[in-house]
Amino acid sequence: xxxxxxxxxxxxxxxxxxxxxxxxxxxxxxxxxxxxxxxxxxxxxxxxxxxxxxxxxxxxxxxxxxxxxxxxxxxxxxxxxxxxxxxxxxxxxxxxxxxxxxxxxxxxxxxxxxxxxxxxxxxxxxxxxxxxxxxxxxxxxxxxxxxxxxxxxxxxxxxxxxxxxxxxxxxxxxxxxxxxxxxxxxxxxxxxxxxxxxxxxxxxxxxxxxxxxxxxxxxxxxxxxxxxxxxxxxxxxxxxxxxxxxxxxxxxxxxxxxxxxxxxxxxxxxxxxxxxxxxxxxxxxxxxxxxxxxxxxxxxxxxxxxxxxxxxxxxxxxxxxxxxxxxxxxxxxxxxxxxxxxxxxxxxxxxxxxxx
Ligand SMILES: Cc1cc2nc3c(=O)[nH]c(=O)nc-3n(C[C@H](O)[C@H](O)[C@H](O)COP(=O)(O)O)c2cc1C
Numbered sequence: 001x002x003x004x005x006x007x008x009x010x011x012x013x014x015x016x017x018x019x020x021x022x023x024x025x026x027x028x029x030x031x032x033x034x035x036x037x038x039x040x041x042x043x044x045x046x047x048x049x050x051x052x053x054x055x056x057x058x059x060x061x062x063x064x065x066x067x068x069x070x071x072x073x074x075x076x077x078x079x080x081x082x083x084x085x086x087x088x089x090x091x092x093x094x095x096x097x098x099x100x101x102x103x104x105x106x107x108x109x110x111x112x113x114x115x116x117x118x119x120x121x122x123x124x125x126x127x128x129x130x131x132x133x134x135x136x137x138x139x140x141x142x143x144x145x146x147x148x149x150x151x152x153x154x155x156x157x158x159x160x161x162x163x164x165x166x167x168x169x170x171x172x173x174x175x176x177x178x179x180x181x182x183x184x185x186x187x188x189x190x191x192x193x194x195x196x197x198x199x200x201x202x203x204x205x206x207x208x209x210x211x212x213x214x215x216x217x218x219x220x221x222x223x224x225x226x227x228x229x230x231x232x233x234x235x236x237x238x239x240x241x242x243x244x245x246x247x248x249x250x251x252x253x254x255x256x257x258x259x260x261x262x263x264x265x266x267x268x269x270x271x272x273x274x275x276x277x278x279x280x281x282x283x284x285x286x287x288x289x290x291x292x293x294x295x296x297x298x299x300x301x302x303x304x305x306x307x308x309x310x311x312x313x314x315x316x317x318x319x320x321x322x323x324x325x326x327x328x329x330x331x332x333x334x335x336x337x338x339x340x341x342x343x344x345x346x347x348x349x350x351x352x353x354x355x356x
Contacts (some may be wrong), residue, residue, distance in 0.1 A: 002302045003327045004308055006048065008282050009218035009258030011092050011166055013048035013309070015323050016125050016302050017282055018261075020313035021051045021096035021169065021223070025066030025341045026348060031056065033068050034077035039105045041347045043320035045091025048309060051221075051261075052082075054098030054176070057156030058149075060112035061177065063100030065129055066343075070095060070156045074314040076163045082134040083164030094258075097153055101177030102186070103136040103231050114138045115149065117187040117194065117203070122232035135232075143191045149177075150207050157211045157220075162166045164298050166221035170208060173263055175231025177205045179224075182244055185234040187235060197243040205251045217255045221284075224248070225263035227269060228288065242271065257281060261311055263288050268306045274305075286311035292335070295326045319354040330354050 013291070027033050040152045041050055056062040056069045069075045079095070084161040086093045104115035107128040108273035116138035125132040141149060157168045178188040187194045193202050202220075212220050215303040226245045227235050235241045249260065261284035264272045276283045285307040287293055316322050318335035327330055332352075339347020 002033060002299050002310065003323070006282070008049060008309070009167055010048070014046075015048040015327070017047045017298070017307035017316075017323050017326070018311045019044055019047045019050040019055055019316045020286060020310050020311045021098075021171070022313055023053045023062055023064065023067060023301075023341070024348060026130060026343060027066055027068035027078075029065070030073050030074065031062065031067060031069035032072075032282055033082050034345065035081065036345060036349060037068070038082045041082050041093065041348065042089050042091075043353075044316060044322075045086045045089035046092070046321060046323045047312075047316060048323070050091060051311070052092040052093065052165075053094045054100075054171055055156070055160075056097050057097050057099055057111075058152040060101035060109050060115055060320065061096070061101070062109050063103045063151065063176065065108055066341075070159045071110075073230050076159050077311035079160070079163035079165070082281065085122060087164065092166050095165040096169045096171050096223070097156050097162070099149065099153060099177035101180045102135065103176055105136055106134070107132060115141050116177065117141065117189055119227075120188065120232075122175075127165075129196055136145035139148075140189070143193070146193065146203060150203075150210050153207055154210050154214045157215050161215050161219065166176040167221060167258055168211065168215070169206075169221040169223055169261065170211060171223055172204050173223045173225035174228060175233045178207065179233060180271050182248070183222075183233045183236070184240060197240060197247050201251065204248055206250050207256065208257070212255050212257070217257050220255075220257050221261060222252065222257065223261040223263065223287070228263060240287070242274075244273075245275055246278060246283055249275050253279050253281070257286050259308075261286070267301060270305065273306065282308050284309045284311050286313065295329070298326070311346040317347075318351050320351055320356075325354055
């Protein structure tokens, strides 16, 4: 089943392996994708769908040096080369739109103010071009400022379509801006965007609706990661988690999105499967950072009916032809974490396809 076709939005995926969004920081100071990125993604076009690395919708939304953006004409033109290369190879590609929120520093955003739902800093240090520094206390977005941030995400989604992407994935996971609205410890607002589960889910729901209005539901997916307590997120009250994500999923279910993608360490557990049932549409899962996704796991998730497709990260970094290798049970290249966030082709475009 993992190697059978799947309808997703208006696309027909040849298999149910989705290349995970994977930040690799090779887009330079200007955040412009170049020929190296085009080659990396082109090599992986046989996966059912590629989701791009997290891509910033505004300079203030940038989380990492070397991360690509989708704001300027040059960035859009750079992405066009990437999507052209993937399409020429017969592939399909969504852009992950990622506003980093408080996971950043003015030395990374070019001096732009760091924004978040509330003025609550992440504990610990952030890696900046000037070395490690404490995470800054973010500016709490005022109610009046929220539509402006939403518009940046809408504009970035329109830019993604202009750049030839088949759709966008809204990054509402892993501690970045949209997730910061959902989690009770990063969102302590007292307006209609904070407090109750309904209020904390509101910004995400409105953003999804705005992007759908701009580019059409069949070109919009969303990634969430309930209980993924990273980058300062603490979703630790099971009842609150359930209430928050149920409101979110119930509200977006009628839109008929391209997909819902969930990162969770227990994808076959009650929480994830209940959210899936409420969503009712095409459903993708990933088991998270703890252990690297295996072929057996991916096969079982689809065969047991727990997901329509499986999002695969590190095995897709190391194996450009992962779809073939897993389909034919061929030996695998091992990923090298020391080159995940390095520069250049090493550990990026030099993993070989299976010889033979
Ligand atoms: C190097 C690296 C970069 C990542 N970047 C992103 C990202 O930009 N956006 C995102 O949603 N998840 C990101 N993730 C998480 C992956 O999408 C995926 O959930 C994770 O790697 C676990 O899946 P795996 O075991 O198949 O690797 C990243 C993971 C790794 C290892």
